Every structure is written in structure tokens, then in C-alpha cells.
Amino acid sequence: MAVRTEEMLLNVGPQHPSTHGVFRLVVKVDGERITEAIPVVGYLHRGTEKLAEDLTYTQIIPYTDRLDYLSSMTNNYALVQAVETLMDLEIPERAEYLRVLAMELNRVASHLVWWGTNLLDLGAISPFLFAFRDREFIVNMLNELSGARLTFNYMRVGGVKWDAPEGWIKKVEEFVPYMREKLKDYHTLVTGNEIFLARVKNLAIYDDKEAIAYGMTGPVLRGSNVKFDVRKNQPYSIYDRFEFDIPVGETGDVYDRYMVRMNEMEQSLRIIEQAVAQFPEEGEIIAKVPKVIRPPEGEVYTRMESSKGELGVHLVSKKKDKPYRLKLRRPSFVNLQLLPKLLVGRTMADIPAVLGAIDIVLGEVDA
Amino acid sequence: MAELLSQPFSWLNLIIMVSAGVVVLGVVLVFVMYAIYFERKVIGWMQLRNGPNRVGPWGLFQTVADVLKLMIKEDIVPAKADRFLFLIAPIIAYTPAFAIIAVIPFSENVFFADVNVGILYYGALSSISITGILLGGWASNNKYAIMGGMRSVAQMVSYEVPLIMSFLGVVLLTGSLNMKDIVAAQQDGMWFIIPQFLGFVIFLIAGNAELNRTPFDLPEAENELVAGYFVEYSGFRFAFFMLSEYVYIFALSSVMTVMFLGGWDAPFGLTFIPGGVWFALKFLLLVFYLFWARATFPRVKTQQLMGFAWKVLIPLALFNVMITALFKTISQAG
Numbered sequence: 001m002a003v004r005t006e007e008m009l010l011n012v013g014p015q016h017p018s019t020h021g022v023f024r025l026v027v028k029v030d031g032e033r034i035t036e037a038i039p040v041v042g043y044l045h046r047g048t049e050k051l052a053e054d055l056t057y058t059q060i061i062p063y064t065d066r067l068d069y070l071s072s073m074t075n076n077y078a079l080v081q082a083v084e085t086l087m088d089l090e091i092p093e094r095a096e097y098l099r100v101l102a103m104e105l106n107r108v109a110s111h112l113v114w115w116g117t118n119l120l121d122l123g124a125i126s127p128f129l130f131a132f133r134d135r136e137f138i139v140n141m142l143n144e145l146s147g148a149r150l151t152f153n154y155m156r157v158g159g160v161k162w163d164a165p166e167g168w169i170k171k172v173e174e175f176v177p178y179m180r181e182k183l184k185d186y187h188t189l190v191t192g193n194e195i196f197l198a199r200v201k202n203l204a205i206y207d208d209k210e211a212i213a214y215g216m217t218g219p220v221l222r223g224s225n226v227k228f229d230v231r232k233n234q235p236y237s238i239y240d241r242f243e244f245d246i247p248v249g250e251t252g253d254v255y256d257r258y259m260v261r262m263n264e265m266e267q268s269l270r271i272i273e274q275a276v277a278q279f280p281e282e283g284e285i286i287a288k289v290p291k292v293i294r295p296p297e298g299e300v301y302t303r304m305e306s307s308k309g310e311l312g313v314h315l316v317s318k319k320k321d322k323p324y325r326l327k328l329r330r331p332s333f334v335n336l337q338l339l340p341k342l343l344v345g346r347t348m349a350d351i352p353a354v355l356g357a358i359d360i361v362l363g364e365v366d367a
Numbered sequence: 368m369a370e371l372l373s374q375p376f377s378w379l380n381l382i383i384m385v386s387a388g389v390v391v392l393g394v395v396l397v398f399v400m401y402a403i404y405f406e407r408k409v410i411g412w413m414q415l416r417n418g419p420n421r422v423g424p425w426g427l428f429q430t431v432a433d434v435l436k437l438m439i440k441e442d443i444v445p446a447k448a449d450r451f452l453f454l455i456a457p458i459i460a461y462t463p464a465f466a467i468i469a470v471i472p473f474s475e476n477v478f479f480a481d482v483n484v485g486i487l488y489y490g491a492l493s494s495i496s497i498t499g500i501l502l503g504g505w506a507s508n509n510k511y512a513i514m515g516g517m518r519s520v521a522q523m524v525s526y527e528v529p530l531i532m533s534f535l536g537v538v539l540l541t542g543s544l545n546m547k548d549i550v551a552a553q554q555d556g557m558w559f560i561i562p563q564f565l566g567f568v569i570f571l572i573a574g575n576a577e578l579n580r581t582p583f584d585l586p587e588a589e590n591e592l593v594a595g596y597f598v599e600y601s602g603f604r605f606a607f608f609m610l611s612e613y614v615y616i617f618a619l620s621s622v623m624t625v626m627f628l629g630g631w632d633a634p635f636g637l638t639f640i641p642g643g644v645w646f647a648l649k650f651l652l653l654v655f656y657l658f659w660a661r662a663t664f665p666r667v668k669t670q671q672l673m674g675f676a677w678k679v680l681i682p683l684a685l686f687n688v689m690i691t692a693l694f695k696t697i698s699q700a701g
Contacts, residue, residue, distance in 0.1 A: 010510050017593060032514065032669060123581060123666025129414040195582050195665050348514065348591050349668045 007035060014043050018121045018352040021362030025339075025355075029348060037343040037351075039336060044366035052326040057083050057157055057293045060326070065151035067330065068364040070113050073099075073106035073142070074306040076155035078328075081236060082302045082313040083157045086295040094283035095159035096238045100275050101172060102145060102154060104268045108179065109138040110307035111261050111268075114359045118258070119190060121352030122199055127190055134182050137175055144168055157293050159286030173276045176269050183265060191262070200254040204342040204354045207252055214338045217331050218309025219260045220358055224252030230305040237304075241278065242271045254357040261359075292321050308332050308359060332364040387479070391468060399613040400430040406658045413662040440602035445508060448599065452506035457600065457607035460499025463492040464614040471621045472547050474631040474642040485546040486538065489622055490531045493577065496611060497523045500586070503608065504596035515595025518669055519586035522576060525676040526583075530573040532684035536566040536691040537626050546622075550630035558629040565687045567627045569680055571656075574619045576672070578612065580657055582664035583672060620653040621646075628653075 013024040022043035028036040048067065052060045057079075064075040077099060084091065116131030139149050144165050146154035154161055190196055211224045221228060229246045231239040247263035249256025295317040303312040309331025316325040335358050342354050374380060404419065404427065411418025419426035444453055470485040472478035482488055497520055504516020537559050538544060541552040553559055560567050576583040587595035597608045624630060628649040631642030667675070 008510055018591070031517075119665065123584065124664060125410075125581075126414050126662050129416065133415055189663075190665075193665065195667055198671055199665060199668060347669065349585070349666075352591060 005030070012351060014040075019355065020117060020360060023355075023360065023362055023365070025343075025351065027343070027348075027351070032347040032349070034343050034346055034348070034351070037340045039339055041333070041336070041362075041365050044362045046367070048367045049326050049328060052323055054322060056321050057295075057323070060323070061155065062151065062153045065153055066363055067328065067367060068110075068306060068308060068311075068332065068361045069150055070361055071103075071106045071110040071307040072150065072152045073102045073154060074304065074311060076152065077103055077237070078302070078304050078306065078311045078313050080155045080157050081304060082300055082315040083293065083295055085302050086298055086300045086315060086317055087157070087293070089158050089287050089289070091237075091287055092159055092284040093280045094163075095285045095287070097275055097279050098145070098160050098164060098285065099155060100237055100239070100242075101272060101279075102142060102152070102160075104271045104275070105138045105142060105172070105175075106152075107268050107307045108265050108272075109135045109142075111265050112138075114261060114307075114356075115186065118353075118356035118359070119196075121356040122196065124190070124196070127186070130182075130186070130189075134179060137178070141168065141171055141175065144171075156286060156289075158289035159284070161286075163285045169276055169279055172272060176273050176276075179269055180266070183262065187262070191259075197255065199353060200258060200357075202251070203254040203350060204346070204357065205251060205253045206338060206342065210338070211252070215334045216309065216338065218305070218307070218335065219257055219264060220309065220335050222246065223249040223257035223260045225250055225256075230303055230310055234303070236302070239271075242274045244268075244270050254353055257357045294319055294321050303329070306331060308361065308364065309335055328367060330364045330367055332358075332360040332362075333367070336360055336365060391479070392465070395465065395468065395614055395617065396434075396610075398617055399610055400434060402613050402616060402654065403433075404430045405654070406661075409655065409658045410662045413659070434606065437606040438603050442602040442604060443599075445599050447508045449506040449508065452502050453599075454604070456499050456503035456506055457604045457611075458499070459502060460496045461607045461611040461614070463495040464611040464618065467492050467618040468614070468621075470546060471618065471625065472550065472630065473621070473646055478547070481547055482545065484544045486534050486544045486549075486622075486626070489618070490527070490534070493615070493618070494523070494527055496615070499611070500596050500608075503600065507596070507599035509599050511592045511594070512596050512598045515586045515592045515598070518592075519579065519596055521669065522579070522583065522585060522672060525673055526573045526576040526680075529569050529676060529680035529684045530577060532681065532688060533566040533569040533573065534626070535684075535688045536563045539688070539691045539695055546625050546630075550625055550632060553629040554632045558627065558632070558634075560627040563627065563687070563691070565683065566691075567623075569684050569687065570623060570627070573676075573680060574623065575657065575660065576676070578615050578619060578657070580612075580616075581661040582667050584666055585669055585672060616654060616657060620650050620657075623653055624649045 007028050007030050010027050010029055011024065012027055013019040014022040019025065024040040024043065026038045026040060027034050046066075048063050051063060055063070060079055061076055064079045065072040067075050112131040112135040116128035119127035142152055143149050145162060145168065146152040147162070206224060208224045208226045211221045211226060217228070225248050227246050227248050230236070232246055244267045247260050247267065249260050297317060297319045299314075299316045301312060301314045303310050305311075310329065311331055312329030314327035314329070315323055318324040339355065339358065343351060346354065408418035419429035422428040422432050444450055467489055469479045470482045470488050500519045501516045504512040504519070507513075537549060540559065540562065541549050543549065543552075579586050587597070592598070597605055600608060624646060631646045633640060633642065633645050
């Protein structure tokens with residue numbers, strides 16, 4: 001007698017320990033094998049884009065903090081960059097350096113959280129705590145800079161809100177060798193681990209064509225051997241002054257995405273090192289900006305490399321103090337689109353590994 | 368204790384036996400509570416944390432408080448669960464774990480039953496627990512729990528084979544299944560960890576998998592299955608599942624100590640330290656290893672786990688048995 005089997009519909013999330021927030025995945029499983037996966041997003045939708053139409057430009061900045069809340073600094077920059085481009089503002093040197101330092105520190109912090117949580121998804125519990133120990137240094141430094149630990153609200157149109165306190169640059173300088181040392185430890189603890197390699201090698205492969213066709217950006221794109229980084233390909237701020245490489249992967253599996261992010265942290269440290277060396281002794285931290293910001297009538301799309309990928313802002317201004325329309329290109333949301341395809345044919349155990357390697361933040365996916 | 372069993376039945380004997388059982392249960396419960404405390408402290412230190420430190424001095428009463436809390440919690444039975452099976456599953460999982468302790472000799476004089484087939488008894492009883500886990504997963508009527516139960520059965524059935532085969536080397540060397548005889552054999556010669564190193568490693572890995580602990584904790588993989596087979600359990604029934612896991616740690620580490628580390632045998636002629644202390648030290652070393660592994664390794668996948676058991680561990684265990692038998696034959700012939 002043949003045993004009758006049937007597929008099981010399983011709801012993963014929105015309350016599930018490894019969906020990184022309120023992400024829901026409806027999977028059809030045949031035993032452990034996934035035959036279909038449908039992501040359901042929108043549980044954290046707050047209508048940021050619509051809200052922005054009723055807010056002045058300075059008031060929007062705290063809302064951007066809450067998109068990708070793990071790298072608020074880069075989100076801040078994405079918005080002010082668009083407004084500044086529209087107004088054609090000249091940004092003071094010191095402000096530019098402070099911005100780059102804050103953004104790169106934040107990128108390292110964001111990647112650290114990814115590293116910890118991704119390993120936690122694979123069942124290793126200790127890396128999470130190591131990552132948070134080191135992230136704490138960054139968070140404290142950014143706290144000294146902005147007065148907040150997570151939602152920094154630090155940048156303003158034309159510059160930054162606060163100058164670096166005394167001794168801050170020294171702290172950043174000392175952090176770089178410390179973090180390099182710790183990254184080595186991370187590699188010893190995790191990267192060479194046989195179980196880890198068995199879990200992530202040749203998992204969820206997609207090639208460069210597919211990644212580009214799905215509009216992927218950031219580490220998930222570079223993992224598939226596409227050398228594209230907005231910081232290099234279309235330098236914004238003062239990124240053209242620094243020397244750094246774009247790490248890329250070869251096969252486009254989860255392991256490559258892992259290595260890309262690990263190497264990116266090292267590159268960020270390189271940028272921080274150079275920025276500290278070039279940091280101007282004194283100078284203005286904010287340009288002369290009118291009290292009420294009214295960008296000239298027009299439309300602009302600016303982009304930048306956040307820790308998740310290309311974060312774009314499409315801004316339409318009608319010469320009012322509030323935007324006519326604000327559209328955010330959120331990399332987490334775009335990168336997520338390939339997930340159903342990657343999961344089909346894999347097992348339940350691969351869900352957190354594949355999802356973790358995409359590195360989504362639900363605040364950004366749902367906006 | 369053993370001679371009591373052969374005496375004719377009397378109420379006094381029954382009382383003695385029951386009270387001995389209660390004493391063991393008490394010892395086991397205290398061990399489990401402090402094993403959890405030890406685990407949390409060790410892993411805490413490895414992860415730059417303090418571990419429990421609020422309840423009592425150095426947090427010593429934390430786990431006591433946790434157990435008390437579990438005891439007084441509501442015992443929830445899901446409406447759609449298979450009520451009867453749901454209720455007895457934790458008991459089926461726990462009882463064999465507890466029964467194993469009867470055959471373990473903790474020192475020359477402290478043991479409960481001197482069974483001639485001690486090791487076989489261990490292997491046989493430890494497979495019964497699987498039934499409890501599968502029933503728990505099935506009766507919960509929860510999709511995550513069923514998957515956890517499924518994984519658990521697949522894993523335990525596969526790893527039982529290399530586990531028992533890794534015994535065989537020791538059994539061949541000793542010529543006995545009795546745990547006391549095995550220790551005695553090691554007291555005369557060397558500890559079996561040296562001639563049976565391969566067997567020791569296989570036992571360690573397979574035992575780790577039997578225990579469902581990291582890196583083989585797939586049945587309760589938090590990040591995939593939330594909690595696996597006991598996801599619907601609460602209160603003291605949940606406590607029973609936890610209890611059986613830790614009692615297995617107790618049992619497995621004890622069996623390993625007896626089989627490979629010489630039991631209560633004192634190394635380097637340090638016989639003035641009582642055998643019980645040596646046993647405890649060796650035993651704690653193995654327990655520590657399990658906690659250490661938990662703080663270090665990621666989790667393997669089901670296919671990798673099964674592949675490893677059937678393609679690597681079983682051939683290795685067979686090879687070990689063959690080599691041991693060969694040497695034994697040659698040494699007897701010569």
C-alpha cells in the first residue's frame with residue numbers, strides 16, 4: 001500500500017525568531033523540502049513617503065532614521081543629498097568628513113549586526129554577542145556625536161547638526177586597529193568552521209545576469225561577481241578622495257555574500273583611517289542654509305551606497321517648504337524579490353540562511 | 368541494593384527500594400538544576416556575559432526558581448491536540464532517561480544494579496525516549512512540532528547505530544557488558560580512551576547527536592522550527608522534556624566516563640583522593656565539553672547530519688570493531 005503524503009502549508013512569521021522582524025513567509029513544504037515560498041510584507045508599513053509630503057525637509061530626517069534602523073546615518077545622508085543636489089549647495093569640508101566617518105562607522109555597525117544575526121540563524125549563538133560587543137564601541141561613538149544610539153537624526157541639509165566633541169577623532173582612530181584585530185578573530189571563529197562552510201557553500205546561487213535583472217544592489221549583487229558600488233561608480237560626497245577596493249565574490253552563493261560583507265568592513269575601516277588622517281582641524285560644520293528650506297522647482301534622483309545596497313531618493317519639489325513627492329528606492333525591498341526563487345527546492349533549514357544572507361531590515365522593506 | 372532484588376518480596380524491601388529511587392530522583396534533579404546553572408554560567412562567560420547572578424549568591428538559586436516557576440505554571444493542552452498522547456509523551460520521554468541511571472557505577476560501592484548487560488541496557492532504554500519525543504511532536508498537532516519530531520526520530524535512529532557500535536570495541540577488549548567489569552579491566556591496564564580512541568571520538572559525536580545538542584540540535588532548532596517538538600508544551604510537561612535532555616547528559620557523560628576514562632580509577636596513582644571525586648571530575652569534563660560545543664558551533668542540516676552518520680560514522684565504527692577484533696585475536700594467538 002502506498003503511503004499517502006501531502007504538502008504542508010507552513011506560515012513562517014510574522015512572529016518567528018529568525019525572520020528579522022515582522023516578515024512573513026508562506027511556504028509549501030513536502031517533508032522538509034520547499035516547493036513554493038511566498039513572502040508577505042507590509043506589517044511595518046508606516047507610509048513614510050506619504051507622511052513626508054506633510055513635513056518640512058528637516059522634519060523628514062528623523063523619519064529616514066526609521067527606515068533601515070541599523071544604518072540610520074546612511075539614510076539621513078540619502079535624504080539630505082537629494083535636497084542639497086536640488087539646491088546646489090556647497091558643503092563645508094569638515095561636515096563632509098564628519099558625514100563620511102559617521103556613515104562608514106555605521107556601515108561597519110550594520111554589517112556587524114548582520115554577521116551576528118546571520119550566524120545566529122545558522123545556530124551559532126556566540127558570534128551574536130561578540131558582534132554586539134564591538135558594535136557597542138561604534139554606537140557609543142555615534143552617540144557622542146549625535147546624542148542617540150540608534151536613530152541618530154544627525155545630518156541636516158547643508159551639513160551636520162553637531163560638531164565632533166573633543167577627543168572623538170582620537171577614539172575613532174584607535175577603533176580602527178582594534179576592529180581589524182577583532183575581524184581576524186571573527187574569521188578564526190567562523191569562516192574556517194567546517195560546519196559553517198558546509199551550510200553556506202553552494203547555497204542559493206544566482207549569477208550576475210539574474211542579480212542585475214532583479215535590480216539587486218549592494219553586497220548581494222557584488223557577491224555574484226559584479227563590481228558595482230555607487231561609492232566608486234558614481235562617487236558622491238568626498239568618496240573620490242579615498243582609496244578602497246570593491247570586494248566581489250565568484251560563484252554568487254551565500255558564502256560569497258558573507259565574504260563580501262566581511263571584506264567590506266575592512267574596506268570601511270580603510271576609509272575611516274584615511275578620513276581621520278585627512279580630517280580638517282577646524283571649519284564650519286553646516287553651510288549657510290536659509291531657515292526655511294525651499295528647494296527650487298524640479299525633480300531629482302540621487303543615489304548612494306547604504307549598507308544594504310543602492311539607496312535612492314526621488315524628490316519632486318514645487319518650491320514649497322515641503323516635498324511634493326518623495327519616493328525612496330529601498331535596497332532591502334528590491335533585494336528581497338529573488339527570495340521565493342532561491343528557496344524553492346531547498347529545505348526548511350535553508351530559510352534563515354538564505355534570508356539572512358540577503359540582510360533585510362523590515363523598517364526598510366515596508367517603509 | 369542489588370541483593371535486595373533477589374530477596375523475597377517484603378514491604379520493608381519495597382519501602383527501601385522506593386526511598387532509594389526517591390533519593391536518586393533528588394540527586395538527579397539537583398544535578399539537572401545545577402547543570403543548567405553551570406551551562407548558563409559557562410556559556411555566559413564564553414559570550415562576555417555574567418550568566419545568572421540575581422537570585423541568591425552568584426545566582427545559585429536561579430534555576431531553582433525557574434523550576435518552581437515551571438511547576439506552578441498552567442498546564443496548557445491545545446484544543447486540537449490528541450489529549451491522551453499529549454499528556455503522556457513527556458513521561459515516556461523522561462522515564463527511560465531516569466531508568467538508565469540504575470546501571471551506572473559511580474564508584475566501587477555506589478551503584479544501584481550490577482547488571483550483566485549494563486551497556487546493552489543503556490542502548491536499549493535510550494531508544495525508548497524517541498517514542499516520547501515523536502508522540503509529543505505528533506500529538507501537539509502543530510506543524511513545527513511535527514517537523515521537529517520527524518527530525519528527531521530520523522536523527523536518533525541513525526545515530527543509535529554508530530553509538531552502539533562504538534561500544535563494541537570496549538566490549539571486545541573487556542569481554543563483558545558489565546560496567547563494573549569494564550572499569551576493573553581499565554584499572555588493571557590503561558584507560559580505554561588510548562586503545563579505543565576512535566571509538567571514543569565516535570561515541571562523543573554520536574552521543575552529542577543523541578542528546579539533540581548543538582551542533583546536532585535540529586529537532587529543536589530555534590531559528591527554523593521555533594522550538595521543535597515541545598513547542599506546544601508548557602509548565603511541568605515542558606520541564607519534563609528539558610529534564611530528560613539533561614538527565615541524558617548526566618547518563619551519557621557517566622557512561623563515557625565508565626567506558627573510556629576509567630570510571631572511578633585514579634590516574635597517576637593518586638589513590639588518596641576517593642574514587643567518587645575522580646568520577647565526578649572526569650564526568651564534569653565531558654559535561655563541560657558539551658556546553659563548550661554549544662557555545663561554539665553552528666548547526667548542521669538534516670541531510671548533512673544523516674549523510675555523516677551513514678557515510679562516515681558507521682564505516683568508521685565498523686572499522687574500529689574490526690581492528691580491535693584483529694588485535695585481540697593476534698595477541699591471544701601469540
